[in-house]
Amino acid sequence: MKKEIFLLLAATLLIFLVSCGEDEEKTDAPDTGDNQTSTEEESNSEEIEEDSETENITADIMNGDGDEVGTAELIEQEDGVYMHLEASDLPEGEHGFHIHESGLCEGPDFESAGDHFNPSDSSHGTESEDGPHAGDLPNIEVSEDGTVEQEVTAENVTLTSGEDHSLLDEDGTALVIHAEADDHESQPAGDAGARIACGIISDED
Template structure:
């Protein structure tokens, strides 16, 4: 009888210890499951909704800003600048995020991921980077807003302004005629801003 009692007690003790071990094993698993379902604080989205671009002239002086905002039909471009020559000026997104004075040639050519022809009025165009001319007033100021339909701020897209290496915004000395290849005969680059 004592043997049976001891045997039953020993088996009960083994079962109790085994149950405690299983509970401990389950606890970390629960913690891991909770951690997997909770959003990480370091997670980032691939979509940037707005970017502010600082514009500088050939003397490294600030002349204004451009705010770029992602919209359903493209990127909303809001330009506010001053101390510019009066009249119409070619305005484009360029292919490299570099603005080295004094000529800003470091920004490369127009942003053109589809290898189209230049010009808003060209049958085989436009470049994704082609934009309407800016009209600067007698006071040297310009404030304009329009949608650039051929670009995006979404990362990873072929027409994203936020591609590796960035892109740039350039204001030219003269008006873009909307058709002359490769850049609309708009003259020297007088203002530049890096987009990244």
């Protein structure tokens, strides 16, 4: 009788140990993190896709003699088009800086660039009651050594082709630096004087 009880207890213990071993194997199974990895990869893919769709254009700035004096990098953002201007060999002081309606920079006077970019037919200048033009930008300040580095955001334009106020229409547009400062109210162009430098804004290489 005692022998039978001992065998029953031994069998019960064996079953218990086998069961615990199986549970431990399940618990110790490595977490591969497949779900988390998949989510992270999907998120990164979406970010890369968004970045690839962001418009980024560089305009080469030329003076009246046809020499390159700088560049302007244009980047599409939610609040408009961000511009980073770097240039040299310019006259010291404050200068008008505008987007013009035609992507033609024929020196020495750059009249080929046409008037200010103004698709809404507004008046010129931030100080004007009916302004500003979409192409009106803050003045730039050239230092004593003839260089300038300035950042500005043009809030009323876009680099998305086909949209209203797009700078990338059929013939493109242009960035123009003037000889004098823009007073932001005189019509039609702020009394900023002659055009001394110009750069074409275009999506063509």
